[in-house]
Amino acid sequence: MNTISTPYLGIIEGFFGRSWTWAQRQIYANFLALNQFNFYIYAPKSDAFLRKYWQENWPVDTQQALYNLRETYSAAQIDFGIGLSPHEIYLNDSHDNRQKLKQRVQQINTLAPTILCLLFDDMRGDIPNLANIQIELMHEIAEISNAQHIIFCPTYYSFDPVLEKVFGTMPETYWQDLNRHLDKKIEIFWTGEKVCSTGYSAQHLRSVTELLGRKPFLWDNYPVNDGAVKANLLHLRAVNESHSQIQHAVAGHALNPMNQAWLSQISLASLPRAYRDQNHYHSEKVLQEICVQLCGETLAEQLLQDIPLLQDKGLKNISEEEKNALLNRYSTWPQNPFCAEIVDWLNGGYIFDPACLTE
Numbered sequence: 001m002n003t004i005s006t007p008y009l010g011i012i013e014g015f016f017g018r019s020w021t022w023a024q025r026q027i028y029a030n031f032l033a034l035n036q037f038n039f040y041i042y043a044p045k046s047d048a049f050l051r052k053y054w055q056e057n058w059p060v061d062t063q064q065a066l067y068n069l070r071e072t073y074s075a076a077q078i079d080f081g082i083g084l085s086p087h088e089i090y091l092n093d094s095h096d097n098r099q100k101l102k103q104r105v106q107q108i109n110t111l112a113p114t115i116l117c118l119l120f121d122d123m124r125g126d127i128p129n130l131a132n133i134q135i136e137l138m139h140e141i142a143e144i145s146n147a148q149h150i151i152f153c154p155t156y157y158s159f160d161p162v163l164e165k166v167f168g169t170m171p172e173t174y175w176q177d178l179n180r181h182l183d184k185k186i187e188i189f190w191t192g193e194k195v196c197s198t199g200y201s202a203q204h205l206r207s208v209t210e211l212l213g214r215k216p217f218l219w220d221n222y223p224v225n226d227g228a229v230k231a232n233l234l235h236l237r238a239v240n241e242s243h244s245q246i247q248h249a250v251a252g253h254a255l256n257p258m259n260q261a262w263l264s265q266i267s268l269a270s271l272p273r274a275y276r277d278q279n280h281y282h283s284e285k286v287l288q289e290i291c292v293q294l295c296g297e298t299l300a301e302q303l304l305q306d307i308p309l310l311q312d313k314g315l316k317n318i319s320e321e322e323k324n325a326l327l328n329r330y331s332t333w334p335q336n337p338f339c340a341e342i343v344d345w346l347n348g349g350y351i352f353d354p355a356c357l358t359e
Contacts, residue, residue, distance in 0.1 A: 006275040008149075008252035010039030011268060012117075012219065014083060015226040017259050018350055019046045022065050024261040029076040031265055036272045040073055041115055041254065042066065043083025045122075045226075051085045055100040057107045070111050081115025081149070082108050088123045090133045101137065102144055109146045116147035117189070125155035126168025131177035138186055151217055151252075153189040154178060160194045179213035187251050190216035196230070197221070199242030205249035215251040223267040224256040231352040232314040234263055234345060236307055237287055238270030244281035259350050260341040266290055266303075295338055302329065303338075315345065 010032070013020060025042070032040060043050060049058045058066065073080040086101050108116065118141055120134055127133070134154070142150045156163050156170045164170055171177075178188065190208055192200050200218065208216045223235030235258060243253075255271055257264035269290045274281045291300035303310075309318055309326065318326070327346050333339035344350065 006036075006247070006272065007250050008038050008217075009272055009275065010037050010041065010079070010081075010252070010254050012041040012043055012081075012083060012254040012256055014041070014043040014045065014119075014219070014256050015224050015259060016045040017226045017231070017352070019044045019259075020261045022069070025069055026072050028261070029072045029078055031269075032078050033076040035269045036276075037078065039079035039081055039115055039254075041081035041083050041117060042069070043081075043085075043117065043119065050083065051087050054084060054086045054089075054104060057104070066111055070113070079114035079149075080111075081117060081147070081151075082111065082113045083117035083119050083153075084108065085119040085122070086137075089137070090127055090130065091124070098137070098140065102140065105141050105145055109144075113147050115149040115151065116141070116145045117151045117153060119153040119189075120155045121153045121157055121189075122167075123155060124167055125163075125170055125174075128171070130155065130171050131174045132181065135178065135182050139183060142183065142186060149187065150185070151187040151189060152182065153219065157189055157219065158191045158193065158195050158197075160191075162195060175211050179211065182213075184214055187217040188212050188214060189219040189254075191219050191221055195221060196224070196227070199240050200246050200249075201242065202246060202249055205246055209249070215249065217252040218250050218254065220253060220255045220271075222255065223258050223264055225258045225260075225350075226352070228352050231259075231350060232316045233312075234258070234260065234310040234314075234342070236263065236266050236303065236311055238267060238283040238290065239274050240283055241274075241281060243271060243274040244278050247275060247278060260345065262337040263341050265294055269294070295336075299333065299336065299338065310342070 013025070028040060045051065049056055049062070057063065070080045084104065089097055089101060105116070118138055138150070138152050155167060156174055191197060193204055205216060222239065225231055225233055225235055253271065255268055257268060270283065270286050273286050288300070288304060291303055295303060306326065309322060323346055327343060330339040330342045
């Protein structure tokens with residue numbers, strides 16, 4: 001019997017706004033293993049010690065929580081990663097700053113991550129010689145990191161014009177310089193034609209492969225809902241059929257989940273199915289099966305009926321009558337974590353974080 005070999009699949013906790021709890025992160029190890037994912041990357045935008053205060057090590061309690069998390073993922077045979085964003089380090093590309101970055105990576109080495117991501121997204125990019133500065137930093141870090149996989153997120157990680165609008169004009173040969181000079185063993189994150197792409201065409205991915213000199217590692221901004229518009233939506237549907245047709249076009253695929261950890265599982269669980277089923281993948285059928293598996297038949301039936309309200313109309317567009325009906329409906333399962341997140345969302349518990357600039 002022939003087995004289908006899927007790319008390296010996982011999730012990256014890389015959203016703005018309200019973070020997951022440590023308990024929720026622990027639970028995800030089992031969820032990812034059961035659904036045949038390969039990795040989890042810890043990179044919440046709310047962790048200042050990965051971003052604004054990247055030069056500093058975590059407080060002792062956070063460090064211990066990360067050790068515990070790494071052990072849980074290791075026991076579940078899920079690769080554990082860290083995403084570090086040395087915020088605009090190249091605005092002061094001094095020897096001292098480079099030494100601080102090396103020291104920070106050596107601190108991260110104590111966690112023995114399988115994956116280390118250096119993330120230069122969400123920061124100014126109209127800097128002369130930007131690509132070569134970032135390449136030098138990546139090569140220096142790759143030399144001292146004990147991670148097996150090194151992944152680079154460029155400042156311009158999509159053809160979406162919003163990136164230049166928000167972060168400045170991209171240097172003229174930015175992507176070509178990455179192609180020519182970045183070590184081919186280092187993967188490159190890419191979000192698709194848009195920052196939040198709805199699907200991926202094989203033609204687009206071939207173009208990106210030629211542009212970057214390697215297959216892109218997809219950073220898929222679905223089902224994430226941290227933006228000004230998307231915070232009003234709960235993305236529950238399965239990934240669409242385009243995800244089943246890119247088997248050989250990507251180096252890996254990371255989904256960025258919602259702020260709602262439990263509800264995210266519904267759409268997340270569909271990605272490995274899309275890769276495995278390929279031409280036999282049907283997103284609506286898979287959604288129904290996943291809902292029943294995760295939520296039980298009764299709740300699944302209700303959720304499927306309410307998706308047009310939760311995912312399409314959303315919090316700002318539903319009527320007060322519809323909102324109250326949803327609150328009454330899902331409050332009848334007070335101990336159910338899926339329902340608790342819906343109720344919390346309806347009550348305004350997940351507020352848009354204005355730090356998210358790219359929607």
